[in-house]
Amino acid sequence: MDLVPSDDQLSIAEAAAELLSAVAPTASLARRRDDSVAISDSAWGSIAEAGLLGIGLPDRVGGADAGMQEETMLFREVGRQLAPGPLLSTVLAAHIALDSGDEALAAEFAAGSLRAGTARSLQHTDHDAAAVLNGELMLWDSTGSTWLVVVTADGAGLVQTDQLLPLRPERSIDPGTRLGSAFANDVPLSHWTPGDTTCIRALVLVAAQLVGIAEACRDAAVTHAKTREQFGRPIGVNQAIKHACVDMTVAAEQARAQLFFAAASCDGDLPDARFQAHAARVIAANAARDNAAKNIQIHGGMGFTMEFEGHLHVVRTETLGQQFGTNEASLEAVLTTGAPQ
Amino acid sequence: MDVDFSNEQQAFRDEVRTWLAENAPREARPHGGTEMREHDLAWQHTQSKAGWAGISWPKEYGGRGGSVLEQLIWFEEYGRAGLPTMDSCFVGLSHAGPTLMACAREDQKEFHLPPILAGDVIWCQGFSEPGSGSDLASLSVRGEVDGDDIVVNGQKIWTSYADLADWQELLVRTNRSGKKHDGITWLICDMRSPGITIRPIETIDGGTDFCEVFYDDVRIPRSNVVGEIDRGWGVAMSTLSFERGTAFTASQVKLARTVEDLIAATQDRVDARGRALVDDDGLRRRLATVRAEVASLRSLTYLMVSKSAKGAIPGPEGSIVKLYYSELQQKVARLGMDILGADSLKFIDAGHRGGWSGYFLHTFSSTIGGGTSEIQRNIIGDRVLGLPR
CATH class of the missing domain: 1.10.540.10 (Acyl-CoA dehydrogenase/oxidase, N-terminal domain)
Known part of the structure; x- marks a missing residue:
């Protein structure tokens, strides 16, 4: 038993953080607000070239042959840096292609030459009808993406974006995520893999981003509490502020620990990995929401401005929170998947 | 990992x-x-x-x-x-x-x-005083050197099991001239010494573990000083991280069992309208939340223990586990009151094996004892986050 990330895992995180802050800095989100695609081609190219999309894929499709833990380290930084675009959905698409035996397609996603956004049905779907898309759909980062992933607890598959025309762009609350809507009428998914393997991976990697967000908010609030002066002293001397920063720390640490536990459980194929993943998702979502709110509060009036990046943590948390299953669904799963071992 | x-x-x-x-x-x-x-x-x-x-x-x-x-x-x-x-x-x-x-x-x-x-002797702790709780270093029980003895006068409080103990680790003020952390001495006190009076305090869960201890010219041999006279603060602080992150492990496992017991209890109970509690969405949400939180508490402990195993000396991060555990325990106890309903009102004192109410009331102590949650937050804020004092 060892929950401390290895040196290799830490260096993945470090390299990812460095690259993401260089090619897709948070400030670029506002600049690209009116662009049809959230991430620039050059940023996408750099990320793909660095091999970040293939970290958890086998080397025969151009991956680095690492596991969910290494992907977790990457996506924690994606969350922390608020990196835009369909990074997670493209990684999931590669796994879906691989799991369904289409290694050529998996290699294209791993290399970044194809991108995948996300489609989620907004209506209830029966278990046995999960491989067919029907009704109102919400789309994440479909612009610039040839494919879309559909991830459910019953299975996961792919659909080509142009099969869902007409596709209507929607204004998104998150400048780093493009939203769209579409309507599907009996559109079958390709590369369908039954079961919740992809869903569990999605949960853990969403949790990873949420943990990164929770940590970033804590760090921003602590820095502000040390430097902002009122009544002649830094505001962090006041317990009302200090203890709020501490609560953010407890939430972030708790979420980080559960995230690592879940990722290691998945890599180790432990019997309660599913429970641990849902728990990680629930805990991380609460931490990200609470910390994002407290960060804005601690920044006072400045916290409410568009200029300050605190709101970006809020909107990314919400946008991610709906992308691959909801918090409510994970809460229910925590209760129904059986007691942790 | x-x-x-x-x-x-x-x-x-x-x-x-x-x-x-x-x-x-x-x-x-x-x-x-x-x-x-x-x-x-x-x-x-x-x-x-x-x-x-x-x-x-x-x-x-x-x-x-x-x-x-x-x-x-x-x-x-x-x-x-x-x-x-x-x-x-x-x-x-x-x-x-x-x-x-x-x-x-x-x-x-x-x-x-x-x-x-x-297992031949029981020790108790003589640290807190009526005027020195969270601000322990302000303690004022007097110790005066008199020949080969130190003569102790004053009062300690919240001493668990003082009435059952053979020995006590006792902090006394032997010097008032310097800073408050200086001038404290750590003594081994024989609880049968003449001049000691012990009075149990009844607590809200019906327990009488806590005691007040009064010292009236209690003579403690100077050879019972641990470390040096006036240097007892450092002695008292020397072992705070002895368990290397495992201090709450047994209690956490028990808390996890308690949550599972509560989940089981919803299976065969119904509300006033005859609906099974297990189908109550509000209770389901709360049970799912605490089940996930108990899991994350274990993960937090595993993360700390992993660091210890690599040789890291656990610092004030231990306060994070203590803070989180004690508040989560109270949340679970409150949830139990709702699930057990009117049954939970029957007073069954200490030790929740016999019933829920004693446990519920007992959990109020967990955010106070061993350093209040407010003090834990100060420790984390000051020493982990480096916030200004």
């Missing part, structure tokens, strides 16, 4: 589990008095004879010298077996004992450590 235990560790776990199943006391732990003292000491004695006492004590002091992972496994199995934590032995095993190891003279160690491990 890895959440699996090695074959060797697994074998150790099996050994612990088997031994506990065969040797743990079968009778319920008495709730107080000399019966509880005898029960706790007998159980400690049994552990000691079998070589399980002092799992975290170094071998040179007769302990098991277990690795931090073995400590974790021991406490997990202890909690899983549903065994009561032996609060009366806690100070000796986890505070006074380790302090003596770190700071006492050889003759003091030789005299005092073996009986703690063997």
Whole structure:
């Protein structure tokens, strides 16, 4: 038993953080607000070239042959840096292609030459009808993406974006995520893999981003509490502020620990990995929401401005929170998947 | 990262589990008095004879010298077996004992450590005073050097099991001239010394473990000073991270069991309209939340223990676990009141084996004892986050 990330895992995180802050800095989100695609081609190219999309894929499709833990380290930084675009959905698409035996397609996603956004049905779907898309759909980062992933607890598959025309762009609350809507009428998914393997991976990697967000908010609030002066002293001397920063720390640490536990459980194929993943998702979502709110509060009036990046943590948390299953669904799963071992 | 235990560790776990199943006391732990003292000491004695006492004590002091992972496994199995934590032995095993190891003279160690491990004596802690709670260093019980003795006068409070204890780790003020942290002396106090009066305090859960202790010209031999006169603060602080992150492990495992028991309790209970509680969405949400939170508490402990196993000395991060555990325990206790409904109102005192109300009331102490949650937040804010004071 060892929950401390290895040196290799830490260096993945470090390299990812460095690259993401260089090619897709948070400030670029506002600049690209009116662009049809959230991430620039050059940023996408750099990320793909660095091999970040293939970290958890086998080397025969151009991956680095690492596991969910290494992907977790990457996506924690994606969350922390608020990196835009369909990074997670493209990684999931590669796994879906691989799991369904289409290694050529998996290699294209791993290399970044194809991108995948996300489609989620907004209506209830029966278990046995999960491989067919029907009704109102919400789309994440479909612009610039040839494919879309559909991830459910019953299975996961792919659909080509142009099969869902007409596709209507929607204004998104998150400048780093493009939203769209579409309507599907009996559109079958390709590369369908039954079961919740992809869903569990999605949960853990969403949790990873949420943990990164929770940590970033804590760090921003602590820095502000040390430097902002009122009544002649830094505001962090006041317990009302200090203890709020501490609560953010407890939430972030708790979420980080559960995230690592879940990722290691998945890599180790432990019997309660599913429970641990849902728990990680629930805990991380609460931490990200609470910390994002407290960060804005601690920044006072400045916290409410568009200029300050605190709101970006809020909107990314919400946008991610709906992308691959909801918090409510994970809460229910925590209760129904059986007691942790 | 890895959440699996090695074959060797697994074998150790099996050994612990088997031994506990065969040797743990079968009778319920008495709730107080000399019966509880005898029960706790007998159980400690049994552990000691079998070589399980002092799992975290170094071998040179007769302990098991277990690795931090073995400590974790021991406490997990202890909690899983549903065994009561032996609060009366806690100070000796986890505070006074380790302090003596770190700071006492050889003759003091030789005299005092073996009986703690063997289950022959109970130690209590004389730290808090009516005027010195969170601000412990402001303590004012007087110790005056008089020949070969130190003469102690004043009052301590919140001393658990003072009425059952043989020895006390006692902090007294021997010097008032300098800063408050200077001028404190750490003494070994014989609880049968003339001049000591002990008065139990009844707590809201019906317990009488807490005591007030009054000192009226109590003469303690100067040879019972641990460390140096006026340097007792450093002595008292020397062992705060002795358990290397495992301190709450058994309690956490018990909390997890309690949550599972509550989930089971919703299966066969109905509300006033005859609906099964298990179908109540509000309760389901709360149960799911605490189940996930209890899981993350274990993860937090595993993360701390992993760092300890790599040689890191646990710092104030331990406060994060303490803070989180104590608040989560209260949340679970409150949820239990809702699930058990009117049944939860029947007062059944201490030890929640007999009922829920004593447990519910008892949990109010968890955010106060051992450093209030507010003080824990100050510690984390100041020492982990480096926020200005």
